[in-house]
Amino acid sequence: MADQQAFFDLLDIMETEKLVEPKRFFDLMRSTFSIANLLYLDVDVPTAGFFIHRLHHTFSARSLTTYVDKRYQRIDPILRMTLGSVRPVDWATARKLHPDSEPLFSAATQLGLGLEGVTLPLATHTRRLAFLAIQSDIPADEWPAYRRCHLRDFQLLANLFHASLLESDSRIELTEQCAKALTHRETEVLGWAAAGKSYWEIGTILGISERTVRFFMTNTRRKLNVVSNTQAVAQAVRRDLIPTF
Structure with a gap:
């Protein structure tokens, strides 16, 4: 369990700094909550496929390459359940509901990744998707209690991080409009x-x-x-x- 003072220190940083760079945010989250990996994605979702605005993560290059090369996005139940959802998606629950996704979880195991995690949908415009995924190496029997203890903190911090990036975009757009x-x-x-x-x-x-x-x-x-x-x-x-x- 994370130290509460460490959480409040992180919250102060998120609320006072105009823009927290992804690497800094990920480092702070990992050190505060003993998280294994994080992934932040912000994409347009047109009919033809995804158009990525931002992708930041701490996973290995091999993990990401395997996911893309094997086209696991086609069977990824977490991605499927996150689309159009406002509720956190627990990875274990998604796995149980979609047995056809087993090759994805088997590949994750072979890559040495823990299978416990949660994906937090973030507020976006229509036909756009953003989320923060959190992967943990905590044993499966300890994960429910850990998730229950920290989910509210995860959601708050994810929203603040996402908002800081969107606000940064707005400031840049405003400056560009003035410049024109x-x-x-x-x-x-x-x-x-x-x-x-x-x-x-x-x-x-x-x-x-x-x-x-x-x-x-x-x-x-x-x-x-x-x-x-x-x-x-x-x-x-x-x-x-x-x-x-």
């Missing part, structure tokens, strides 16, 4: 600023007042969601928004 709204004159001013020109020099080059140059630069910083000219230039260069002189 830069006017021709603003990109000119920013381009000359990137070339190292002062406000006075930019005004002379463009035939406008220094005050007007300051006005354009203020607008540019606001649209790019930055606080300094240096940051504005860096964002513009990274997004290929300004001409090179």
